Structures are given as structure tokens and as C-alpha cells.
Amino acid sequence: AQSVSQHNHHVILSEAASLELGCNYSYGGTVNLFWYVQYPGQHLQLLLKYFSGDPLVKGIKGFEAEFIKSKFSFNLRKPSVQWSDTAEYFCAVNNQGGKLIFGQGTELSVKP
Amino acid sequence: EAGVAQSPRYKIIEKRQSVAFWCNPISGHATLYWYQQILGQGPKLLIQFQNNGVVDDSQLPKDRFSAERLKGVDSTLKIQPAKLEDSAVYLCASSLVSNEQYFGPGTRLTVT
Numbered sequence: 001a002q003s004v005s006q007h008n009h010h011v012i013l014s015e016a017a018s019l020e021l022g023c024n025y026s027y028g029g030t031v032n033l034f035w036y037v038q039y040p041g042q043h044l045q046l047l048l049k050y051f052s053g054d055p056l057v058k059g060i061k062g063f064e065a066e067f068i069k070s071k072f073s074f075n076l077r078k079p080s081v082q083w084s085d086t087a088e089y090f091c092a093v094n095n096q097g098g099k100l101i102f103g104q105g106t107e108l109s110v111k112p
Numbered sequence: 113e114a115g116v117a118q119s120p121r122y123k124i125i126e127k128r129q130s131v132a133f134w135c136n137p138i139s140g141h142a143t144l145y146w147y148q149q150i151l152g153q154g155p156k157l158l159i160q161f162q163n164n165g166v167v168d169d170s171q172l173p174k175d176r177f178s179a180e181r182l183k184g185v186d187s188t189l190k191i192q193p194a195k196l197e198d199s200a201v202y203l204c205a206s207s208l209v210s211n212e213q214y215f216g217p218g219t220r221l222t223v224t
Contacts, residue, residue: 004154043217046214092154099157100157102155102156103154104152
């Protein structure tokens with residue numbers, strides 16, 4: 001069965017620090033990969049997605065993620081976080097039209 | 113474009129009572145999903161509709177949960193009778209193509 005693992009449950013950073021959130025998945029076939037973000041009091045929003053092509057994808061608000069097929073990973077990065085990036089981040093995978101499988105989420109707290 | 117609408121936003125019931133949630137997807141989105149998100153976990157798919165037909169309900173506890181999507185638009189999810197472990201946020205999502213889902217604000221259910 002497919003599964004998604006996010007390495008950190010809670011990350012605390014100061015503003016301007018760099019961010020990397022880990023995501024690994026288990027599925028042998030072709031996958032689509034997503035990062036969703038949930039800001040406090042708001043609904044889940046798509047941050048970025050990978051379907052095919054360039055493994056380095058850029059999303060909204062300066063976020064990017066790199067798909068490394070050999071490592072079954074799709075880590076999320078941002079060079080310099082802001083207080084407004086405080087949110088919960090979810091990695092998700094589906095096998096092209098199948099159901100989305102979510103990781104357990106990483107809560108990011110950014111100190112001003 | 114209007115987003116996915118859900119109601120109610122919050123619901124508190126006692127165990128063994130019944131409850132229903134409503135979802136109105138983005139106009140024109142043929143695919144509709146219901147997810148359950150337990151505190152500290154990522155969303156888990158309960159049921160997926162394509163128009164008004166069920167595509168995947170493998171993780172729906174059918175002895176107590178039911179869902180319908182009449183006329184291929186709005187959908188309702190019902191729990192009868194509720195158990196304490198059903199306390200969660202119930203998310204509705206819709207998509208035009210199955211790879212990109214848009215989420216509603218969710219209904220937070222507390223079962224006491």
C-alpha cells in the first residue's frame with residue numbers, strides 16, 4: 001500500500017532561516033506529488049505540485065520542491081522563511097488519478 | 113471563482129447520535145471527495161465520487177457512514193450512530209481533473 005512519511009512533526013525557525021521539510025513516499029509506479037499548506041484558521045491550499053518534467057518545481061510564496069525518484073523523496077524548501085509561513089504543511093501522493101495519500105503533516109512555527 | 117463550500121463549520125453531538133455534513137463543490141467539478149482528518153494526522157480519503165457514481169469507498173466505515181451525491185453536484189456525508197473516535201475534521205474537496213483537488217474549510221465534529 002502507498003504511504004507517505006514526513007520526517008518532522010514540528011519545526012521551529014527564526015525569520016530569515018532556511019527551511020527544508022522532508023517527505024518520502026512508498027510506491028513503485030508513476031506518481032504525482034503535492035505539497036499542501038494549511039494556515040491557521042484556513043483551509044488546505046495547494047502549494048506546489050509535480051506531475052512530470054523538471055524535478056525542481058516552484059510554487060507560490062517562494063517555495064520549491066525537488067523530486068528525487070531514486071530516493072522516493074519530494075522535499076520542500078524555502079531559502080528564507082517569514083513569520084507568515086507559520087502553518088501546517090502536508091505532503092501528498094497519488095498514482096495518476098488515484099486517491100491522494102497524505103503524510104501526517106509538519107507544523108512550522110516561525111518566530112518573528 | 114467560488115470555492116468549495118461546506119456546512120456546518122462546527123458540530124458537537126453525543127455518541128450514538130446522528131449527524132450530516134453538506135458539501136457544494138466548485139461549479140463544473142465532476143469529482144468530489146470526502147476526507148476525515150483526525151487531530152495530528154493527515155487527511156484520509158473516505159469516499160470519492162465521479163459525477164454521482166462512487167469511484168472509491170474502500171475506507172468508508174459502511175456500518176455507520178454513508179454518503180450520496182445526488183444529481184452529480186452537492187453531496188452529504190452522514191454518520192449514524194456516531195462514536196467518540198469519529199471526532200475529526202471532515203473535509204470535502206473537488207476537482208475538474210483528478211490530479212488537482214481543491215479543499216473546503218471543513219466541518220469540525222466533536223463527539224462527547
